[in-house]
Amino acid sequence: MKTAAGHSRIDPETKQKAETILNRLGMSPTEAIRMFYTQITLRNGLPFSVEIPNEETERALQDSRSGHNLERFESADDLIDSWK
Structure with missing residues (x-):
C-alpha cells in the first residue's frame, strides 16, 4: 500500500497530552490520525458534532x-x- 505524508502544526502542550493518552491506549499518533481520516471518509464528514x-x-x-x-x-x- 502506498502512503502519503501529511504535516500539521500543533502546540507542544496539546501534542504531549494527546500522545500521553494515545500511549495509554496503545496507539501511535500515526495510527490515531489514520483512524481519524478513515472515519472522516466513512462518515463523509467529521466523526463528531461541531x-x-x-x-x-x-x-x-x-x-x-x-x-x-x-x-x-x-x-x-x-x-x-x-x-x-
Missing part, C-alpha cells in the same frame, strides 16, 4: 475560565446533595 455554543453555554464557559459564578464542593456526594 457546533457553535449558544449564549448560555458561552457564558458558562467564560465563567469557568475566569473562575466567576462557580460553586465548589468538598466531595461528589456534596455536589449531588445540592441537586435535591
Whole structure:
C-alpha cells in the first residue's frame, strides 16, 4: 500500500497530552490520525458534532475560565446533595 505524508502544526502542550493518552491506549499518533481520516471518509464528514455554543453555554464557559459564578464542593456526594 502506498502512503502519503501529511504535516500539521500543533502546540507542544496539546501534542504531549494527546500522545500521553494515545500511549495509554496503545496507539501511535500515526495510527490515531489514520483512524481519524478513515472515519472522516466513512462518515463523509467529521466523526463528531461541531457546533457553535449558544449564549448560555458561552457564558458558562467564560465563567469557568475566569473562575466567576462557580460553586465548589468538598466531595461528589456534596455536589449531588445540592441537586435535591
